[in-house]
Amino acid sequence: MNSVFNYGIDHLSIGICLDIAAGKTKGIINADADNAIRASWREVEKIVHAQKPVYGINTGFGPLCDTRISEADTSLLQSNILKSHSVGVGSAIPQEIAKLMLITKVHALAQGYSGIAPDTLQRVIWYIDHDIIPIVPEKGSVGASGDLAPLSHLFLPLIGLGYVYEDGTKLPAGDVLKKHNLQPLVLGPKEGLALINGTQFILAFAIKAVQRLDEALNRADLIGAMSVEGLMGSARPFDARIHALRPFKGTKHVADRLFTLLNGSEINSSHINCDRVQDPYSLRCMPQVHGASRNAWLHLKELTEIELNSVTDNPVIFNADDTISGGNFHGQPLALPLDYATVAAAELGNIADRRCYLMSEGRYGLPKLLTLDAGLNSGLMIPQYTTAALVTENKTLCFPASADSVPTSLGQEDHVSMGSISGRKLHQVIDNIEYIQAIELLYASQAMDFRRPLQSTPVIEALHEKVRQQVPHIQDDRIFSDDINSLHQLITDGSFLATANDAAIKNNINLSHDEFGIY
Known part of the structure; x- marks a missing residue:
């Protein structure tokens, strides 16, 4: 203790x-x-x-x-x-x-x-x-x-x-x-x-969602940076100067993380003078998309912490002669941001799925479906089907529960928040995001293999090595659900983020910001 x-x-x-x-x-x-x-x-x-x-x-x-x-x-x-x-x-x-x-x-x-x-x-x-x-x-x-x-x-x-x-x-x-x-x-x-x-049921789900979504956001940047390397994307969209011109907190934070993660990469510097004018949105708009989800997370964190320190009882007893029957028990203050955060979480999956698809197309010097013997082998064709299914499932979960209200208690309680459903749905979406991220990690690691002998930066290389300790390079078709489950375990047991943090500390790289913490 x-x-x-x-x-x-x-x-x-x-x-x-x-x-x-x-x-x-x-x-x-x-x-x-x-x-x-x-x-x-x-x-x-x-x-x-x-x-x-x-x-x-x-x-x-x-x-x-x-x-x-x-x-x-x-x-x-x-x-x-x-x-x-x-x-x-x-x-x-x-x-x-x-x-x-x-x-x-x-x-x-x-x-x-x-x-x-x-x-x-x-x-x-x-x-x-x-x-x-x-x-x-x-x-x-x-x-x-x-x-x-x-x-x-x-x-x-x-x-x-x-x-x-x-x-x-x-x-x-x-x-x-x-x-x-x-x-x-x-x-x-x-x-x-x-x-x-x-509101302690809603609140407990919100507390855990803040933690889980924070981890998902951190992984999104790390895996996204690996995908940039695998696709030989540009780091210039992450230059702090352009984000100073549109200074959303989340956007600036993500841009700084991506720029830091890619700074000094041999892979990145090897194609600085290439003739590609700009990358697809799923690469160069990561600060804007991941960052918007971070802004939603910041809002949820702020309101969750207010609720954590509030009195949500009824009636409230000031003294025997001063009691007030009010509505501090109403879940609406958390229901709305939980629904907003659900959409924000789902967007992490949407853009990750697009990067998986991009890596499978056979563009930018990568083999089609990330396999050298496509035809006899299907390679990484079908895992993207799973991300597509999970993305669509998340979309169906994005309907805001707080948009509905069914009167109860013979009409005495004639407007309710349905925030308990908002909290549970957010966790279902995060469950799916964890699998989508495991699949993007499978694609990004495979794509990086085709850039050898060029090396990336210490954090990205440590993550790639961690993946390869669990899942070997794909030569021939195998049961890819085993690989996905292994990487899902890597993500959910905390070892993926721990590997990144250890590498960052060892190499004196700062990837965090106090405002984006939970203490």
């Missing part, structure tokens, strides 16, 4: 949140946060005893907000809401996403505006610290009034219901509590509502 994070007090970044989930940072509630939590908890007790109607404390939920609940039943009301709202369906979300939901919920509640009991938050932290992760179905949230269904499943284990993963095994939550000599909690007034009101 390298560091400590104070829930409800410190500023939570995407990187820190991921570190808490990975066990690299420990999240705690310090004395200041504990005082704020207890003060809010006591204010809720005052509301109950005064019998002043406040939504969700002594009233029913949704369209039942005008139904009064007796003081004696205020606790039962809170356990009932967890049970009745646990209506999720489909496969379980990844354990890391569920853990991120726990972490972000603690941080929101620990700010002291939700009336949660200190013991309840400590129990949630116990689940985080012991890596005992509730099982949450992926479907069922409309992304407003909070992510009600997934959050209900997330917190059923607090009252001894539902299921959890412990050491990778699915177990009844009640059995796990008994194993650890713990009793199910009896929720007090407002606690059930506080637990399930919020």
